[in-house]
Structure formats: structure tokens, C-alpha cells
Amino acid sequence: MLFFKPLTGIVIVLVLATAQGCALSRGTLGEDIKSESVEAIKKATTTKDEVLALLGAPDRLLQVNGRDVFQYYRYDAKVGSLLLILINFSRVSVKSDDLFVILNREGIVEDVISSKRTEGLEFRFWPFGE
Amino acid sequence: MKRPLRRLCPILLSVVMCVTFVGCNVVRLTLNTPLTQNDVAFIVPGKTTLADVITKLGTPDSITDSNTGVVATYRFLDMRYSRINFGWLLKPWSPVDTDLIISRTGLGTDAFELLCDSNWVVTHQSFLRHLSGPRFNPYPF
Numbered sequence: 001m002l003f004f005k006p007l008t009g010i011v012i013v014l015v016l017a018t019a020q021g022c023a024l025s026r027g028t029l030g031e032d033i034k035s036e037s038v039e040a041i042k043k044a045t046t047t048k049d050e051v052l053a054l055l056g057a058p059d060r061l062l063q064v065n066g067r068d069v070f071q072y073y074r075y076d077a078k079v080g081s082l083l084l085i086l087i088n089f090s091r092v093s094v095k096s097d098d099l100f101v102i103l104n105r106e107g108i109v110e111d112v113i114s115s116k117r118t119e120g121l122e123f124r125f126w127p128f129g130e
Numbered sequence: 131m132k133r134p135l136r137r138l139c140p141i142l143l144s145v146v147m148c149v150t151f152v153g154c155n156v157v158r159l160t161l162n163t164p165l166t167q168n169d170v171a172f173i174v175p176g177k178t179t180l181a182d183v184i185t186k187l188g189t190p191d192s193i194t195d196s197n198t199g200v201v202a203t204y205r206f207l208d209m210r211y212s213r214i215n216f217g218w219l220l221k222p223w224s225p226v227d228t229d230l231i232i233s234r235t236g237l238g239t240d241a242f243e244l245l246c247d248s249n250w251v252v253t254h255q256s257f258l259r260h261l262s263g264p265r266f267n268p269y270p271f
């Protein structure tokens with residue numbers, strides 16, 4: 001145990017001596033897609049007007065398979081930088097939340113497709129590996 | 131006289147290496163989690179629906195229309211940038227900050243595309259260009 005104490009001290013001193021600093025930054029694009037609003041949309045019941053009232057105008061309006069598709073998206077980016085004396089490491093991780101609302105020809109919701117990838121987004125510093 | 135020189139050589143070499151690596155940057159940017167062949171192995175054309183795919187892989191990044199059906203696309207990107215500033219070698223001796231920078235950026239892009247029929251059943255699936263990830267290599271020539 002006594003052997004490790006000086007070693008730990010040396011490691012701490014080395015880390016403090018080489019680490020000039022670190023930086024954390026975050027950037028987002030678009031508004032957060034609220035889960036309550038998505039849950040309020042019911043298949044075969046909710047109308048186009050109700051979707052617009054709940055979520056606002058879509059970021060993209062698509063015509064797919066003879067149906068209107070409203071696409072809502074939000075991007076989240078987290079940047080971690082470790083500034084050492086010898087070398088600087090930075091890692092930028094970007095993920096998106098997407099919501100597709102598929103409307104039939106009568107303007108009624110046919111399907112709702114959504115996923116939140118940004119929930120698992122973490123600040124990372126190490127640029128190597130996965 | 132030879133002994134001190136022999137001892138000095140590794141120290142000098144390590145000092146030169148350390149000074150060289152000062153001003154070295156390694157940056158990586160990733161967009162979404164890359165999909166592998168194993169991730170999409172469950173898709174059986176003619177059987178699997180888009181809803182099944184979404185349950186396992188999440189929402190696609192885009193859905194577009196085509197003459198033969200609907201195309202759902204999952205996109206991902208892996209960018210690697212490395213840079214060395216050799217100008218730092220002159221810092222102890224030069225009154226001005228000189229830069230001699232070499233850097234290189236590698237952009238690995240790929241997409242997984244699904245073609246679905248009018249009933250949202252997957253008919254075809256393929257990776258757009260399955261690129262091997264770029265390496266951290268600042269040498270630009």
C-alpha cells in the first residue's frame with residue numbers, strides 16, 4: 001500500500017503538470033421535441049391542424065407514398081477538449097432527434113415515427129476507438 | 131567521453147520529440163452511431179416492415195419518395211483531423227511565432243438505405259458506400 005502512495009502522487013503531479021485545461025461546449029439546432037406532444041398524437045384520430053397546434057410548423061414537408069409527411073428534427077452536439085502541454089485531444093459528437101408524422105389523404109394521422117438519439121449523448125474527449 | 135554522449139542521446143531525442151509534438155492536435159467528429167452489417171442482419175427483404183426497422187434502429191434521417199416506393203435513409207459520418215505545428219521547434223530561439231503546419235482531414239461518410247413498397251415492406255436494403263474509417267494521419271502529401 002505504501003508503494004502506491006508515492007506513485008499516485010507522481011501520477012497526479014504529472015497529470016496536473018501536463019493538463020493545461022479542458023473545454024466543454026455544446027451546440028443545438030432546433031427546438032426540443034417534447035415527449036408529451038408526441039404522445040398526444042393518436043393514430044387515426046389526430047388531425048393535421050391538431051398536429052400543427054401541438055408541434056408547430058414542420059421543419060420539412062414531404063410527399064411520400066401519396067401521403068403528406070411532417071418531419072421535425074433537432075440536432076445536439078457535445079464537444080469535449082483536453083488541452084495538454086504536448087498534445088490536444090478533441091471529440092465532437094453529434095446526434096439527432098427525428099419525428100415523422102404521416103398523414104393520410106384526409107389529413108388524419110396514419111403513423112408517428114419518432115426516436116430520441118440525443119438522450120444517450122455524452123461529452124467525450126478521447127478521439128480514438130469507437 | 132563516449133559514455134556521456136550515449137546517455138545524452140536518448141534525452142536529446144526525447145526532448146526533440148516532445149517539442150515536435152507540442153502544437154499537435156487530434157480532433158474527431160462523429161454524426162450518429164455508425165451501423166454495421168450485424169446491426170441490419172435482421173432485415174429480410176419482402177418480410178420486414180419499416181416499422182420493424184424503426185423499432186430496432188430508430189428513426190431514419192430522411193424519408194423520400196421514389197417511383198417504386200419509399201426510401202428511408204440512415205446517415206452517419208466520421209471525421210478525423212490531425213495537425214502538427216513544427217514551428218514550435220523554433221519557439222525557444224525565435225523572437226516571433228513561426229508556424230510550419232501540416233494537417234489532414236479525413237471524412238468518412240456512409241448511409242444505409244432501405245427501399246419500401248407502398249405497404250411499407252422493405253424490398254431492398256444496402257449501404258451506400260461502406261467506407262473504411264479514415265485514419266489520424268497529419269501527413270498531407
